[in-house]
Amino acid sequence: MKIAVLSGKGGTGKTLVSVNLAAVADKGGYFDCDVEEPNGHLFLKPSLIGEEEVTSLKPVVDMDRCDGCKVCVTACVYKALAYIPGELMIFDEICHACGLCTYLCPQQALKETKRVIGTIRRGGRGSLSVHTGKMRIGESTGVPIIKKLLKKLDDDLSIIDSPPGSGCLVLETIEHADYCLLVAEPTMFGAQNLALVHELTRVMNKPAGVLLNKVEDGLNPSELYAKEHDLKILASLPYDSYAALESSNAELLVERSEKYRTFFLELLKEVVDEATLAAQR
Structure with a gap:
C-alpha cells in the first residue's frame, strides 16, 4: 500500500x-x-x-550542421535556446529535456547527451x-x-x-x-x-x-x-x-x-x- x-x-x-x-x-x-x-x-x-x-537527456549542437534556421528556438516554449549569428546557445538550467528541438531540427544538428x-x-x-x-x-x-x-x-x-x-x-x-x-x-x-x-x-x-x-x-x-x-x-x-x-x-x-x-x-x-x-x- x-x-x-x-x-x-x-x-x-x-x-x-x-x-x-x-x-x-x-x-x-x-x-x-x-x-x-x-x-x-x-x-x-x-x-x-x-x-x-x-541523468537527463540534454541537447548539444553541432555548429558544422546548424544553418541558423531557428526552428528549434521558435519551438522551445521554455526559451532554452537562442541564436546569435554563428552560434546556437543552449541554456541547460532551463531546458526541460523534452526532446522537441532534437526531433524538429531539419539539419540534424542537435543530438541528446546524458547530464547529471x-x-x-x-x-x-x-x-x-x-x-x-x-x-x-x-x-x-x-x-x-x-x-x-x-x-x-x-x-x-x-x-x-x-x-x-x-x-x-x-x-x-x-x-x-x-x-x-x-x-x-x-x-x-x-x-x-x-x-x-x-x-x-x-x-x-x-x-x-x-x-x-x-x-x-x-x-x-x-x-x-x-x-x-x-x-x-x-x-x-x-x-x-x-x-x-x-x-x-x-x-x-x-x-x-x-x-x-x-x-x-x-x-x-x-x-x-x-x-x-x-x-x-
Whole structure:
C-alpha cells in the first residue's frame, strides 16, 4: 500500500507527519520525493546502503550542421535556446529535456547527451528502507529523479513524502499513490493551498483525507474547507511548542513521547483503513 503525504505549501508539517508515520510503521519504505530540499533522512538517520546518479537527456549542437534556421528556438516554449549569428546557445538550467528541438531540427544538428541532474540515496533503518532523491541546484525539473526514486515501490507499506505545492513534481509523486493524506494548517492561506492540492487529487481520481495540523482555539479555515467539500478529517494535531522544539532538533516525536507514538499509530491505522475501503469501492 502506497500512502502519499501532501501539502499545498511548505511548512505545514508534511515531513513531520511522514517520518513519524514511517517510524511507527517500522517496516516497508519511506520515500522522500521533496527533491529540492529533502530532509526526512535527518529524522530517520538511516545507514547508507548506496548512492546513484540520475541523468537527463540534454541537447548539444553541432555548429558544422546548424544553418541558423531557428526552428528549434521558435519551438522551445521554455526559451532554452537562442541564436546569435554563428552560434546556437543552449541554456541547460532551463531546458526541460523534452526532446522537441532534437526531433524538429531539419539539419540534424542537435543530438541528446546524458547530464547529471541529481542523486538518489538508499539506506536502511531496521526493517524500514529509506529512499531519498536530491536535485542539483539550478536544475529545471526533478521529475526524472522522482520517477527513478519510486521504481523501488513495492507491495509493502510505503510512505511517500511529497514535494509541497501542486505542480509537476507533486503530480508525478501521487500518480503512484493508493491514498493521499493532506496536511493543512489553520490559516486562510493554508485553506487556499489545501483546496489546490485537494483539487489535484480529485483530478487524478485519488482518494484523500486531511490531517489538521497546528490546531488552536478559534476559527480554522482549513477545517471549514474540509467540511464544505466532504473531505474527511482523519485527525487533528494541536499546536505544541514541545513538538516544534523536538522537530527543529530532527527528533522523531514517536520516539520521544508516548502520547505522540499513540497518536501516529492510530493515524496510520486510520489511513490504512481508509485506503483499504477506497480500494474496495
